[in-house]
Amino acid sequence: MAANGKMHDIRVPDLAEVSAEYRQAVEQRGRLRARIAELEREENDLLDRLRRAQTVSARDAQALAILGRTEEADTAVREGRSAGRLGEVRTELAATRRALELHEPELQAARREASRRVCETVAPGYRELVARMAEQLAALAETHRTYQRLVDALEGGDVMWTGHMRPMMPTFLGGAFDRQGRVARWLAEAVAYGFIQSVPEELAWPPPAPATLRGTYKRVRDAVKGGGGASSA
Incomplete structure (x- = not known):
């Protein structure tokens, strides 16, 4: 917090900054994804080339060469190589995709550990x-209650106040005296998770017992703990 009371933004370290294991796992995933993209492009190029070409057997390619039709023979050889390469690409592509799947649990484990360090x-x-x-919410709730008491006093006195002052009820906060309203529930959760020690008495649920009854409750609890009972006159 700054000297003027203003909060500074909290810097959140990058996961790769706090964990070399996570950084290496991400880099490995990047390499696998890049290789998959490269193989997919090559697969599409080969498929397109084969769709446009006329398939010629290796024997026919040799026959064309004997006949001196070298251009057709060369084309046939290239097509045969493309078909063979397509099989190789598909085999490697399937293996690389599987490698990416197998790598994912390792990446997530590294991510969990890095996240713990960041937290x-x-x-x-x-x-x-x-x-x-x-x-600040507790202070706002107190101001809300003070505002509501003023409004109640104006209306209780039959004052036509809304024609002179703009009503500004903070309805998004819920009821000013609602012990189970939004603010009260949020504060209760903050207590439950140890962020604050207690909820303001005006927002506590269940409501605290009146002072005149607290001593009676304490005596009853002490009697129960001590195994005693109330004696009859």
């Missing part, structure tokens, strides 16, 4: 942000 780094700032939001 360890930013956790103090994260907790401070949540605690500060809780503090």
Whole structure:
């Protein structure tokens, strides 16, 4: 936090920055994906070439060469090589795709560990942000209750106030005195996960017992713990 009370943005390290294993796994995935893309392009080129060409057997290609039709013979040889290469490309493509599938669990394991390290780094700032939001929400809720009491007093006095002052009810906060409203539930969750110690008494659920009853409750609890019972007159 800055000296003026303003929060600075929290820098989140890159996963590859905190884990060499994750960085290497990502690089490996990149190489596999690049090879797959390269093989797919070659496969498409070969298929296109073979679709446009007339298939000629190796024997016919040799016969064409004997007849001196060398251009046709050369074309036939190239087509035969293309068909053979297509099989090789498809075999390697299938193997590379499978390698990518097998690599994925390793990558995700490295990602989980790297994520844990990043969270360890930013956790103090994260907790401070949540605690500060809780503090400000509690203050906002108190202001909301004060505003609501003023409105209630105006309306209770039969004052036609809305013609002179614009009503600005913060309905997005829920009811000002609702112990199970949005703000109260959020604060209760912040307590449950250890971000703050307690919810303001006005928002606590269940409501705290009146002071006159607290002593009675304590005596009953103590009697139960001690195994005693209430004596009859």
